[in-house]
Amino acid sequence: MPFQDVPAKVDDYAKQEREVLQLWKDTDAFQTLRTLHSGQPKWSFLDGPVTANNPLGVHHGWGRTYKDVFNRFWTMRGRELRYQNGFDCQGLWVEVEVEKELGFRSKRDIETYGLDAFVRKCKERVLRFAAVQTEQSIRLGYWMDWNDPDHLRELATALMENPSQRMTVQGPRGEVTDTAEQLIGRLGMPDLGGSYFTFSNENNYMIWSFLKQCWQRGWLYRGADVMPWCSRCATGISQHEIVTDGYQDLTHTSITLRLPLRGRQRESLLVWTTTPWTLPSNVVAAVGPELTYVKVRQGDEMFYLSKGTLHMLRGAYEVLGEMPGSMLEGWTYDGPFDHLEAARQPGGNGALRDLAQDVSACAAEAHRVVLWDEVSETEGTGIVHVAPGCGAEDFRLGKEHNLPILAPLDEEGYVLAGFGDFSGQHVSALLDGIRQTLTDSGRLYHVEPYTHRYPTCWRCATELVFRLVDEWFISMDELRHAMMEVTKQIRWIPAFGLDRELDWLRNMHDWMISKKRYWGLALPFWECAACGHYEVIGDDQELAARAVAGWEDFEGHTPHRPYIDAVKIACSTCGGQMQRITDVANPWLDAGIVSFSTLGYRTDREAWRDWYPAHWISESFPGQFRNWFYSLLAMGTVLENSPPFKECFGYATLIAEDGRAMHKSWGNAIEFNEAADRMGVDVMRWLYCAHKPENNLPFGYQRADEVRRQFLIPLWNMYSFFVTYANLDGWEPDREGFEPGRPEGPTPHSDNILDTWIVARLNQVTERCTTSLQDSDTHAATLAIAAFLDDLSNWYIRRSRRRYWKSTHDTDKHTAYATLYHVLVKLIKLLAPLTPFVTEVMYQNLVRAMQPGAYDSVHHCDWPEANAVVVNATLLDQMALARQITSLGLGSRGSANIKVRQPLAAALAYVHEGEAAWSETYTAIVCEELNVKSLQFVEQETQLLSYEVLPNNKLLGPRLGATLGRVRAALTHTDAGAVVQQVQSGNPVALSIDGETYELDPDEVLIRTHPAAGLAVATDRGVTVAVETDITPALRTEGLARELVRRIQVMRRDAGFNIADRIVTYGLCEGPLADALLTWSDYLKAETLSTNLVASAPPPEAYSEEHRIDGMTIMLGVQRQAAAASPGV
């Protein structure tokens, strides 16, 4: 039973990969893998959930490749894994897409549409994209416990038809029957299996428990703050979100205006703002206590501004005097909009100000100059307009000075009552009116466009405004330090991850967890309308026990809006009825809880302990320090005060090949599916793995081509070469003693030095790969493998080719096959986690087809063990030396301009060390490579080169310290030849310096060489090689013979003969060519498989060509022998 023939070239790697996928599916390969490793020691990987909101991109492919590589590696190393993928399901990002789908423009549209229907649409969208992402992940070769994508779609359809219809599905522990809605709510649980979904009941209730703990420890509070707010989404944007993609360069209209000082005729402060809509909410003006201010005259007016901002003035001015900022403190002024009702209302306007402070003054009364360290001169006038209801820093300053607050905007950005004509207008439309009012009142000084980085909504790109809101927060005061301690117990890769996480933790404010939206975790906060008391409910059972009304409306539903909102509980303080606040939660709570919710923390604490903490997690690090990593840490710290993961592997950002971010609109984006089809995913995976993760990864078709050419095609060529010749010779691997986990068999024995060498290299690389992957370093693993592939292809196989195609069937040939087979099979096991498809194809043919007891898949095999005994350092060094001599010899041939086909009499080599272990075998290899008759080592390198002697700094530095410099000087002035002789005979070298004698041991002296002029030599790292350039007539004849062989071989191919065909060769020529034909006729016949070599013109039926060689002409012909049609070589 021969191997299946292997095409020399794969036309379509993607097609081949799809066939592998089908094979895995047909043989249920993944389930077999789980069974094989069930009960082994555990390796816990916790997946960071991907937002199931759109198809995957190639950047997801990068992360998923890492995850799959390490999952596969640890599995092969004999570990049991969970293989649970995660989908992130709840939150604004899904709402926004569904809104787009439905053509909605505001929250009101959603309410009109109905919360129940809207929430179902959100769930449906998640399920449909989870199905798409599942298919894409499978295409990538990512082996996980995937749901059947069609099943997810069926659930989505059922949910939309009728969520309460009962369905029965097959789970890993048997059939499960429930309503469509509840089946969806139970996805990822042990009885259903598959990916976890953060919208699951378990995930939501587990977060409730977490929040209850926070509440019990006094960390949970409702507070007022001025926050970035999206008027379109009608929601606050948390610190975590705004920093991601939030800032854009935007041009706004900036206004400089007068604030007339009270009691000072025609004197004004000059203030500048880029947000004119905040001017009606002005309360105070701030100056820098350290800055210097000036009083200037323009016409009959006097202005105050800081000295460093005089450029803000338009037209001529006269400086009247200077003063420190502190001198202005307490001056009062007339506000620009004091005629508005809001400015005259005691304490300011708006309901929420009471949450913030207790003040009775109105804004108009509060107008004065205050000191503020934050004021700078980098922009503006050095006098800052402060509106505590419209800016985060302003708000803090307002609290400090107990100022009234004017909060002008409602949820959707419309101005509230009390602002005159502005009331009812949208914030984005206020500019003209404000400008006109200022012009009319003579307050306007200057107007100018101004470009700055301004925050926008990360979902809908609407410009954010700052708005006074009430939100729910987790206080970081105590948690911060506990989290930092936990963070330090984790290994961060790259190491700077620790610093980044700590930096974030040090700086972050209290964690805003609420959102005034619809699709998300329902915050379990119940509030009493009567007395204002609130309580936190810890799980579904507690809710059931406490419910006094509305339970029947909720029962049977997942804990989402609107049904959860129906449940009322009794107030433990006043006995009144408590209602859930309508807010939903920040989605990072959902992702952060998964080290508890997906591992059975609430239901099976023992099983949870088996898998917690995760050994390894991985995500792209930009962003995740403040998001997923952060929320995991928060939950682990609050619930267990322990690290939820031991090792965090981060990687940078994927960019396009042109060095820019990928953007569809820039035309440099690549879709995942398109990449998979055009590149093949093995290529993608190698490209990902060969990259250093902390650097941004340029991704594109050019790089993919490089990978295919340098990695995949050479690998395939070697495989194809092996199979082609093994089949010709009918070679097959031993079946005796076959072990499915180790299909490569025991290390083969051979007397051939190339065999023992390549086996040594194989085991060296195995060791390196093992170490690297254990250390989460795919980059190092690919480097080691790439170097090995080069050795295998360009040295071992190339040097061994004749052993495979020679016509005798001897032990040497068998050993050659056995060795190459062993190497290839062990190699594909090393490669299997990295490139699972091509290795599977090779395995199916090399192993599965030949061994009845073989596993179905290469991925069921054990990770290869490094056999340290065969890693012979001397052998590796000597072969490296042989390659070096060869390379140098080729270099010197090149400099003499003599092609390799022309034999030369001798190569001369000098090696300054390591020659002792040299053997004739290496000489034979080098001679053949260099096409020389002999290789001679010269004793005295001075024949070829001159010496230079240097101190061995590494040894002498510590010994001599500062005197090393003088020793070096002395050494270079001595007779180098004499020193070399001393050193080579093992004697110390004595140096006299300033009357003192220093003795240097032989190993404390290094010898370096320089090529002497006029010789065709090449030298590198202490090795020198020269070739004799004399070409004798005999050598010339031989060279011609080799030239003829080559031309005949090409003719064989052009004539369409098979490589084993026997032929008759005709040659008509004179002179030296005729000599060559005669003298080397046996050689010619053997090389070209000619049974006969006829010195005459070829007959008409032969394939013939006229050739010119060195100015001579020869008529060559080749003719296939009828008798040679029989098989065999």
Add this chain to the structure above:
RNA sequence: GGGCCUGUAGCUCAGCUGGUGAGAGCGCACGCCUGAUAAGCGUGAGGUCGGUAGUUCGACUCUACCCAGGCCCA
């Protein structure tokens, strides 16, 4: 303003805890090989290792400062 990362050949990047030759791939030039063949191999040109100062016998490697780019936080 603060934190982190990056800066090595035309391009993309390797260079482990300082040790004496500065490397790979791509591109370029020239050549070779040809029974893995619309593949492969070799050689070469090309770099003051961002800059400055310091530590050291010795710095691409460590330290400080500066410059440029990126990310993050104010």
